[in-house]
Amino acid sequence: MTSTDESTGIWETIRDAPVPVKALLVGVFVNKLGWFLQVFLVLFLTTSKGFTPVQAGTALGVYGGGSVIGLIIGGSLSDRVGPRAAVMISMFGMAGFVLAIAYVPSYTAVVVVVALAGAVGQFYRPASAALLTELTPKNRQVMIFAVYRLAMNLGTTAAPLIGAALVAVSWNLLFIGEAVAALAYAAVAIVALPKRSATAVEQTPDDQPSAGGYVAVLRDYKYVLFLLCMFINAAIYMQYLAVLPLHMKADGLSTWWYSAIVALNGFVVITCELLVTKVVQNRPARVVAMTGFVLLGGGLAFYALPGGLAIFVIGTLLWTLAEIIGGPTMFAYPGMAAPKPLLGRYVGSAHAMFGLGSALGPFLGVWVWNTSGSQVWVWCGLAGAIGVVLAYFGMTPTTAEDTSIDATPAAEPELVGGQDE
CATH class of the missing domain: 1.20.1250.20 (MFS general substrate transporter like domains)
Incomplete structure (x- = not known):
């Protein structure tokens, strides 16, 4: 297209996005529909587990701290094994830890599992954002991130209402629901996200800043x-x-x-x-x-x-x-x-x-x-x-930012038939 406005329109961006990008948008939306833990954790720990408000608030703070650490680890994991594998690790791990919260017997165990859920549950975010960048033409990246934010906001807005309905039936059902949402995103990753060869994540001669990881x-x-x-x-x-x-x-x-x-x-x-x-x-x-x-x-x-x-x-x-x-x-x-x-x-x-x-x-x-x-x-x-x-x-x-002349994908990862390395 010759017109930047046409090539970066809302519907054009969504329509022309490759299948993995559309899958990411759907997967994130479904995952956010099950975003119950952070919203209901304090209520669950005080009403169902019998812990004090201070203990519940501390657990929520630990969850937040784990989330920050998980984002840092997730960025490194995405570079090392590829976004698809990072999303799968995140979602399978999150499903297991969320289910465990409902059954662990002590407060100490709850705090440990909550911290792990906060960390592992965030691995997917840098991976998803990195894959959106790799597979989207440069002149459409801002728009695709706006669509990504919309998918997250819609899911996050609906989640408390869905969670309240599940809690009315059973607290266990709440955690099962979040685990199912995480597994649904994992399934999307398995089916639709590209597998990457080692050369797709290794350093190339032109990319010297890769040495040193986060130090770089x-x-x-x-x-x-x-x-x-x-x-x-x-x-x-x-x-x-x-x-x-x-x-x-x-x-x-x-x-x-x-x-x-x-x-x-x-x-x-x-x-x-x-x-x-x-x-x-x-x-x-x-x-x-x-x-x-x-x-x-x-x-x-x-x-x-x-x-x-x-x-x-x-x-x-x-x-x-x-x-x-x-x-x-x-x-x-x-x-x-x-x-x-x-x-x-x-x-x-x-x-x-x-x-x-x-x-x-x-x-x-x-x-x-x-x-x-x-x-x-x-x-x-x-x-x-x-x-x-x-x-x-x-x-x-x-x-x-020179979108009028550069409409090619930022980086096209190599698709291979084997496992992510």
Whole structure:
């Protein structure tokens, strides 16, 4: 096609995507439909197992810590054995550990199994993102990541409702349901994802940065600045779950209004992200990310203004706009910046930093709220400004941004009949 707009349209991107990419989108959606553990873990441990709220909260924190470690391991695993094998290991392992949680006898055993479930269950994420990058033409990568995010968001939105229905029957059924969802994704990987020969994951003469694994990633100082962007993005983004409900309650607004604000964000993201991505995907990644940080920091800082409910609505719309403008580009960028032998590690490190920010952000935000009240939103605005600077210096323009002339897949893995090595 001669027109960039036509070649990177929503339906054109989905229609022309190779079978493995479509399979990944379906597999991730089905897997997220069974995303029950993190949502219901505290309730399960307190009501069914009889543990204290502190013990349950600790277990949830351990799950989050395991998830961050799993993302790092998953990136390395993807580079070493290939995305297909990494997805299979992740999903088979997750199914086993999730089922074990319902039956282990002691709190210590629960914590260990929860940590393993958090870690192994995240191996698939760098692998899936790496494979999307490898099999998608460069000029369509931002759009395909927007579709990928949509599949995850739809599944994640439906999962709590499905989980509540399963819990009404039996707690065991909840864990069986998540295991089945994981096995369904594993089946998709077995049937539809490409097997890769050793040459597809080994270093080539032109890809010297592969030496040293994650050490080589850290030597890319510009990419390290991008990793800090991911951390800041997640840390301040999570304040809508940590500090926003406290602020709205302090202002005398009911839980219903907070729920409506969160629902507004979800509705806009699900209905508008693909349309917005169609407009911004051909802009330089650095410019898109900087715009996202301006809107994210500005939207959160807007909460510091007086004005009641209207302030919360406007601020939420601003940072939601940041999410749908910057989100797909931020998660597609690691594939644009990575040398091929380190693709999984580049992707894994980005996901891990986002996960770390998601884990630490709520603690930091609530601490600042307890110390200085609504000034926490001013600090979020300042953090967003730092993100703008880091994105400017860290996100080097890549050849992937020249979409008018480069519409070939980023890397086409060799398909072989044997096992992944």
